[in-house]
Amino acid sequence: MIKISKVFPKKEEKSMKKKIAALLMAAAMTAGLISGCGSSTDTSASTAASASEADAGGGTESEPADEGEPYEITMQVVTWGQTPEELEQVESAINDIILPEINATVSLQPVAAWDIVNESQMALTSGEKMDLVNIFVCGSGMDSVSNYTSKNMILPLNDLVEKYGSDIKSTLGELLSIGYQGDQLYAIPSNTTMGGDYGFLIRKDYLDQAGITVDESRVYTPEEAEETLLALKEHFGEGYYGIALFGSSQGSGQFFYDFYEVDMLGGNGSTGVVLDPLSGNKTVVNLFETDEWMNYCKTIYRWAQEGLINPDATTISDDVTSQLQTGYYFASTGSQIPGSDTQMATSVGTEFVQMTMIPAFSSTVTASQGLYAISRTSENPEKVMQFLNILYQERERGNSVAALLNAGLEGVSYEVTEEVGTGKAIVSAKEGSLWNVMIPAVYGDALTSPKYAPLTSDIYDEYIAFNEKISNGRICDTFGYVFDPSEVSSEAAAVSAVVEQYLGLVGYGSVNPEEIMPEFIAALKDAGIDEVIAANQAQLDAWFAAKQ
DSSP states (O other): OOOOOSSOGGGHHHHHHHHHHHHHHHHHHHHHHSSSOGOOOOOOOHHHHHHHHHHSSSSOSOOOOOOSSSSEEEEEEEESOOOOHHHHHHHHHHHHHHHHHEEEEEEEEEEEEHHHHHHHHHHHHHHOOSSSSEEEEEETTTSSSHHHHHOOOOOOOHHHOOOOOOOOOOOOHHGGGGEETEEEEEEEEEEOEEEEEOOOOOOEEHHHHHOOOOOTTTTTOOOHHHHHHHHHHHHHHHTTEEOOSSSGGGGGGTTTHHOOEEOOOTTTTOOOOSSSGTTTOOOOBBBGGSSSHHHHHHHHHHHHHOOOOTTTTTTTOOOOHHHHHHOOOOEEEEEOOOHHHHHHHHHHHHHEEEEEEEOOOOOOOOOOEEEEETTTTOOOOOHHHHHHTTSSSSSOGGGHHHHHHHOOOTTTTTTEEEEEEETTTEEEETOOOOOOSOOSSSSSSSSSSSTTSOOOHHHHHHHHHHHHHTTTTOOOOTTTOOOOOOGGGHHHHHHHHHHHHHHHHHHHHHHHHHHHHEEEEHHHHHHTTHHHHHHHHHHHHHHHTTTO
């Protein structure tokens, strides 16, 4: 049975936790949220993974030495493009906590969300020392654990968590399984919501000026969304665009998940997906060969022709918030959770309205926001796991590493406006601080960290209700499975290279899909995508068989 220990944080809500755990049981059974781990998976762990545990220190039983020079932990911190000025102060505050406790310090390494995959892979390929790799899935397949396990870049963590991760285990419960591949744990997820509503956040002032009403309680079709954006475009004229996007191939297919329910099976879509996963569908398909993908590409191409997408979208380096702040974009796209519209309003300086196109559901990827893996280049994995464990401990705010990473430093990043409970508070941003705008709250026990006004203390209860809504029939049957591409690693790498080459062209509407998609599909076939899909299907079938 799935047990979510502290995803729903208030002690007085134990009965609700039990209710939600029972609802989750029918969807996910014994193994876990991402990878059919433990006894419920029959997918084979790779030989390389088993070997790496032996030679990387992941299986050591000796206590790490606490004497001598402190070990410096290098930790990637994902940003939305700008680094808050107080990053070094936050780093210093963290070190004040962890140095006396575990004889370690941390060096925070900021990386933009759209650069983090490439920068991580280049650094790890070169052998650069890195301890904590941020796998920023963002609920939409921007990255995946398999991106690193397939290249033998990260360590298995089973024994390390067993020895040093008691708070990780008690806080996450079976949510920890999101970081598994086969029966090996490779990454530690943050404690966040189980999914998000997909769609747009649209500027309310622009809607009001154009005389358009968006009903936040209903679900819109892509056609209705297009009508809304075109009406705004007609009202405001040339030079205004529908959606602010970030310029990278990783994000260029992001609209697809606003249009269709899809389980990417723990990957980014290139190794196979299950469409309509809430219906019980168990067939793995090549996403790029489906009618749904072609319809999506045609729509985006039409939007580009209609001027709803900036023709320079693939090369824009400004973050989405900065683009919205220019006033020339109507909306942003992505996964929305309680408070997303309020936080966007705070960042941009104007109110936003949510247009939902796909109601929240839970799959391997949508339940994943940020995960941390320990790199093979780490010189002290034991110490790193001790540090990670601290992020999941229930602590007062002033002594909480998770609070520092998720909300910044009191008196510098924010001031407290309302105390809520252990670790929890409603805070207001200090003038000049970018922490709330630029640092996504995806670190450790993020649900119980301080939240920025104008959010209120009700937000903690709203997270509980949101997760309960997802648990009520919105969990994929494939929830708990992740594909292990190790048996087709050469083909998977070749397919990934092809996707990287073509996705930016079709995903932003830069070229007519009817002209480019045949070439794209042929290149995928040549790269071996059919073999990858077949391997994925075989593993999924075995995973379902093991659950009988």
